[in-house]
Amino acid sequence: MDFTSLREAFPLIAGRPGLVYLDSAATSQKPKRVLEALDRYYKELNANVHRGAYRLSVAATEAYEEARRRIARFLGAEEREIIFVRNTTEAMNLVAYAWGLRNLKEGDEILVTEMEHHAGLVPWHLVAGLTGARIRAIPLTEEGRLDLSALDTLLTERVKVVSVVHMSNVLGTINPVAEIAKKAKEVGALVVVDGAQSAPHLPVNVKALGADFFALSGHKMLGPTGAGVLWGRYEVLEGMGPFLGGGEMIREVHVDRSTYAPPPQRFEAGT
Secondary structure (H helix, E strand, C coil), rough: CCCHHHHHCCCCHHHHCCCCCCCCCCCCCCCHHHHHHHHHHHCCCCCCCCCCCHHHHHHHHHHHHHHHHHHHHCCCCCCHEEEECCCCHHHHHHHHHHHHHHHHHCCCCCEEEECCCHHHHHHHHHHHHHHEEEEEEEECCCCEEEHHHHHHHHHHCCCCEEEECCCCCCCCCCCCCCHHHHHHHCCCCCEECCCCCCCCCCCCCCHHCCCCCCEEHHCCCCCCCCEEEECCHHHHHHHCCCCCHCCCCHHHECCCCEEEEEEEEEECCCC
């Protein structure tokens, strides 16, 4: 690998010869081609997507939907299952509120792990406080891996959702999501995967993982900030209400009521 040319591909790093950047787990640097693509969009294609019949808006909309198609291919998913959000945190909150708040009740359990990022814990704390559900965790071994032997005890019919990080941002541990998902399905639990760290580093096929939701952030995988993705199994998305209300996510609006667009537009309110 030619590290000199690799450094030159990243303007921030190229401009600082002594810089060694080791914080990509928090946010990655942006290569020149990404910065050029952003610049080109604002210079040549900037218009509000899905909001106009004029040529520029149609072209911007096509570029937007092409991005959705590319993400779908990247994750082994269907286009209609790809929801654009700001980041993994928003994606996890979307699931917790739009699904959890409407489906969890007192006596239900939410199973997480002891290595979750705050985005995989706090949304469930908030929803548990509103619904009366209880949060339990899969413990860690001394080697920093999940103690899967505890699953047989933890996974009961009270567990309605299992929220698990695919790759730990602290330990680097890669969790056996497919194995966990298979056991979760045996008790009828929904499976939510925080893929913020795994999507930049591993081949990901969401259907093969057996999950119901998978979240990622663009800014951790060479993309811009403010761009993230939630993949959701369409059958689950279809049964969920909106997370945010506003433009774009509606079918009809009256003074006293509204009806909502189908997924994914249902979950993409505003510009």
